[in-house]
Amino acid sequence: MTTPLDITLLQAHISSLASLLRTDRGVEAAGYLYFGVSRIESDPWEECPRLRLVSHRVQEIEPSDKIGASGLHVTWSTRGFMRMLSAAKASGLIPGIVHTHPGSRAFFSPQDDSNEAELARTAGIKGTAGLVSLVFGGDGSVCGRLWLPDGSFKVARSVQSVGGRFRRWLSGIDPCTSSDHLDRQARLFGSQFNPTIRSLKVAVVGCGGTGSAVAMLLARLGVGQLLLIDKDFVELTNLNRVHGARRTDAENRIAKVEMLKREIEAAGLGVQVIIHKGWVNDESIRDGIKSCDFVFGCTDDHSGRITLNRLSYFYGIPVIDVGLRMMPWKSNGGHDINGRVTTLCPGHPCLLCGGIVSGKRAAEESLERSDPQEFEKQKLEAYVVEGGDPAPAVVSFTTEMACVAVNEMIAAITGFQGAEGMVPTRYRRFHVRDERFLAVTKVGSCQVCSVSTNWGLADVDPFLDLIR
Numbered sequence: 001m002t003t004p005l006d007i008t009l010l011q012a013h014i015s016s017l018a019s020l021l022r023t024d025r026g027v028e029a030a031g032y033l034y035f036g037v038s039r040i041e042s043d044p045w046e047e048c049p050r051l052r053l054v055s056h057r058v059q060e061i062e063p064s065d066k067i068g069a070s071g072l073h074v075t076w077s078t079r080g081f082m083r084m085l086s087a088a089k090a091s092g093l094i095p096g097i098v099h100t101h102p103g104s105r106a107f108f109s110p111q112d113d114s115n116e117a118e119l120a121r122t123a124g125i126k127g128t129a130g131l132v133s134l135v136f137g138g139d140g141s142v143c144g145r146l147w148l149p150d151g152s153f154k155v156a157r158s159v160q161s162v163g164g165r166f167r168r169w170l171s172g173i174d175p176c177t178s179s180d181h182l183d184r185q186a187r188l189f190g191s192q193f194n195p196t197i198r199s200l201k202v203a204v205v206g207c208g209g210t211g212s213a214v215a216m217l218l219a220r221l222g223v224g225q226l227l228l229i230d231k232d233f234v235e236l237t238n239l240n241r242v243h244g245a246r247r248t249d250a251e252n253r254i255a256k257v258e259m260l261k262r263e264i265e266a267a268g269l270g271v272q273v274i275i276h277k278g279w280v281n282d283e284s285i286r287d288g289i290k291s292c293d294f295v296f297g298c299t300d301d302h303s304g305r306i307t308l309n310r311l312s313y314f315y316g317i318p319v320i321d322v323g324l325r326m327m328p329w330k331s332n333g334g335h336d337i338n339g340r341v342t343t344l345c346p347g348h349p350c351l352l353c354g355g356i357v358s359g360k361r362a363a364e365e366s367l368e369r370s371d372p373q374e375f376e377k378q379k380l381e382a383y384v385v386e387g388g389d390p391a392p393a394v395v396s397f398t399t400e401m402a403c404v405a406v407n408e409m410i411a412a413i414t415g416f417q418g419a420e421g422m423v424p425t426r427y428r429r430f431h432v433r434d435e436r437f438l439a440v441t442k443v444g445s446c447q448v449c450s451v452s453t454n455w456g457l458a459d460v461d462p463f464l465d466l467i468r
């Protein structure tokens with residue numbers, strides 16, 4: 001069986017290509033791209049290896065290297081091409097070429113087949129791990145393939161554009177995934193919505209009040225593949241807000257992820273649910289996370305959030321992070337009830353810039369897990385500032401923020417809230433009936449979100465360039 005391939009194009013790269021490739025009507029144009037490589041040893045749903053390429057950088061073909069362009073094809077000199085191959089090889093990236101078919105949909109023409117076979121042979125001789133080729137159609141469609149050093153090629157079964165918007169071009173629709181029960185939403189969002197939703201692999205990290213609601217909503221929405229991650233059992237005090245949880249689950253110490261899988265499967269919606277009872281940072285679930293198209297962060301833990309924060313930029317996987325803070329006002333009997341949804345993707349400011357995660361708290365959590373004795377000692381000596389009593393939580397607020405989070409994913413796919421798709425940060429203040437869109441600015445020196453050198457790099461050693 002051949003390894004399935006998919007290609008992620010960061011929206012920022014598509015934008016720069018769009019201006020690069022804009023030419024006189026009907027004339028083909030071309031540009032270069034470099035791709036990071038995400039090797040998935042075993043996709044947990046498909047139980048087979050997968051390959052995802054993520055765009056890392058765009059490079060213009062210098063005007064002096066262009067030989068000619070017509071409505072049928074574009075040619076360019078090999079000098080610039082050879083330079084690009086060398087640069088890709090030196091940085092461990094896969095080189096790519098992109099050209100347009102202005103008058104038609106995206107497809108590979110017989111002319112492309114013969115031109116690219118020649119270029120791929122050159123790339124093979126130069127020693128790159130392959131050569132990507134993309135075609136942008138005049139109707140907005142995109143198709144892609146990877147030429148391998150042996151002269152064969154692999155067509156990407158999907159190409160997705162990732163940023164505030166998420167667009168996916170599928171090379172074929174899996175006929176065995178029925179979505180008859182999703183008819184009512186196709187009536188709102190059109191016939192392409194359900195096949196896109198069905199194709200998605202989505203992780204929910206943290207399956208408490210918010211995460212359990214997110215998981216249930218995603219299953220109803222028709223997401224085809226879910227990955228649920230949580231280390232805890234259902235407890236009696238969860239029954240006020242964790243969807244699907246029963247008293248017997250608490251009595252029998254059933255894991256939250258097992259309970260949710262049971263409930264989702266019982267609904268018969270055709271969702272494939274994979275569970276991981278543990279931390280998102282566990283190496284054993286890395287392939288699962290890398291396989292995803294969206295990740296929902298519904299956890300309070302800082303080290304998990306730091307991982308998701310980097311994942312989004314390195315792998316081009318949108319992360320939708322949800323947090324709530326509720327407390328009674330001690331003095332005048334009022335309340336402070338806040339919900340937040342932050343969406344992460346290359347181009348948006350990250351959780352560090354938003355002041356939402358703290359490196360210090362993450363280090364403390366790691367210490368608590370790896371050396372509980374030392375953690376307790378430091379806590380006594382007040383070196384660590386661990387969270388206090390169990391935080392207040394009310395189901396209507398946690399569930400509402402779960403809806404807000406899932407709606408961001410729908411906004412990314414459909415643009416129903418505007419062409420920019422997901423809003424970077426949204427605060428809902430329940431106690432004063434308002435919602436604010438905070439203008440978080442990227443910290444200029446932020447190594448995660450403001451420096452594009454990490455964007456789309458995909459696999460690096462150590463994972464996400466994180467030193468633990």
Ligand SMILES: [Zn+2]
Nearest residue numbers: 099101109112
């Ligand atoms: Zn062509």
Ligand SMILES: [Zn+2]
Nearest residue numbers: 350353446449
């Ligand atoms: Zn940042």
